Amino acid sequence: MNNKQLIPHPQSILWQEDHLVLLDQRLLPTETVYLHCTTPEEVWDAIATLAVRGAPAIGIMAVYGLYLGIRSLSEQDEEMFWAQLDRIAHYLNSARPTAVNLSWALKRVVNRAKQLRGQPIAAIKEAIFKEATEIHEEDVTVCRQIGENLLPLLYDGMGILTHCNAGGLATGAYGTALAPLYLARERGWNLKVFADETRPVLQGARLTAYELQQAGVDVTLICDNMAGAVMKEGQIQAVIVGTDRVAANGDVANKIGTYSVAVLARAHGIPFYVAAPVSSIDLDTATGDDIPIEQRSPVEVTNGFGKPTAPEGVKVYNPAFDVTPAEYVTAIITEHGVCKAPYEKSLKEAVKVERSL
Numbered sequence: 380m381n382n383k384q385l386i387p388h389p390q391s392i393l394w395q396e397d398h399l400v401l402l403d404q405r406l407l408p409t410e411t412v413y414l415h416c417t418t419p420e421e422v423w424d425a426i427a428t429l430a431v432r433g434a435p436a437i438g439i440m441a442v443y444g445l446y447l448g449i450r451s452l453s454e455q456d457e458e459m460f461w462a463q464l465d466r467i468a469h470y471l472n473s474a475r476p477t478a479v480n481l482s483w484a485l486k487r488v489v490n491r492a493k494q495l496r497g498q499p500i501a502a503i504k505e506a507i508f509k510e511a512t513e514i515h516e517e518d519v520t521v522c523r524q525i526g527e528n529l530l531p532l533l534y535d536g537m538g539i540l541t542h543c544n545a546g547g548l549a550t551g552a553y554g555t556a557l558a559p560l561y562l563a564r565e566r567g568w569n570l571k572v573f574a575d576e577t578r579p580v581l582q583g584a585r586l587t588a589y590e591l592q593q594a595g596v597d598v599t600l601i602c603d604n605m606a607g608a609v610m611k612e613g614q615i616q617a618v619i620v621g622t623d624r625v626a627a628n629g630d631v632a633n634k635i636g637t638y639s640v641a642v643l644a645r646a647h648g649i650p651f652y653v654a655a656p657v658s659s660i661d662l663d664t665a666t667g668d669d670i671p672i673e674q675r676s677p678v679e680v681t682n683g684f685g686k687p688t689a690p691e692g693v694k695v696y697n698p699a700f701d702v703t704p705a706e707y708v709t710a711i712i713t714e715h716g717v718c719k720a721p722y723e724k725s726l727k728e729a730v731k732v733e734r735s736l
């Protein structure tokens with residue numbers, strides 16, 4: 380990592396000599412267990428089963444997974460190499476549908492490889508690994524910069540609500556929504572953070588409360604259905620969430636329940652901020668209606684607390700994400716600055732800055 384600042388939370392993703400090491404977030408906060416992946420199939424499985432989750436993190440894992448899949452391919456059979464590169468990228472991209480960071484990262488690595496077509500396969504393999512590590516390292520810098528850009532919108536002593544986990548565990552480091560909270564802590568501010576527990580799989584309780592507590596940030600856990608009451612009591616002055624995909628019109632997909640929080644924030648006159656790396660902006664998706672929403676197993680809802688909590692055979696609806704319409708979003712904060720409505724224009728501008736670098 381080229382970032383010299385102390386990272387205040389455990390790392391989710393590590394490349395260790397010749398393989399990928401992942402902190403198994405399904406077991407947090409009670410057990411710290413690392414998974415060792417040596418094949419794309421193991422990485423696919425880790426993404427699909429939420430061993431590591433969060434939009435930037437799954438993009439990083441996928442590109443290391445791609446490298447694991449191509450590294451021992453024959454360097455003589457070029458045609459087979461290029462076919463396999465596309466096949467494995469396509470396969471890894473199928474692990475989860477909503478976060479655009481997955482396809483963004485895979486496309487970036489495949490495009491880099493294709494730019495080098497004609498060179499020896501050994502050199503292309505090396506370039507694929509280099510691009511994967513660059514994506515990983517850049518994410519740390521990008522997240523910190525999102526924190527820097529968000530901090531001026533906040534002030535010492537305020538109450539902040541967050542939903543799901545858009546923290547260090549969901550990224551290379553720092554997180555997106557949680558990055559300003561870590562920077563505020565570094566500067567000696569005292570923010571009072573409320574973490575929604577985030578049913579059905581409790582990313583807020585298991586992960587956000589855990590990583591903030593470890594870093595010494597003042598965090599209070601609430602059930603999802605308490606957010607409105609806490610706002611009404613005057614304890615929240617801003618909401619900050621992450622995102623899995625921002626459509627061209629500023630509609631934002633994020634963990635299920637985010638939309639309800641945005642509506643509540645509007646009802647209480649509280650700003651609703653979305654922290655988003657430019658890699659989460661998808662100008663090819665016109666509106667939130669076009670964002671594919673992952674449907675997950677009913678078991679997450681019926682056995683959420685490790686034992687059955689619903690009658691056997693009951694019908695369940697379990698979308699993993701929802702879409703908050705742009706009109707509820709006060710600002711989208713990227714590593715290149717603060718985007719405000721009209722989002723068609725400001726998001727295009729942020730993407731343009733990225734492409735010009």
Ligand code: MRU
Nearest residue numbers: 432433434543545549621622634
């Ligand atoms: O299902 P998850 O845990 O992957 O959902 C994660 C979220 O919704 C995060 O808020 C989003 O990916 C942003 S992470 C910086």
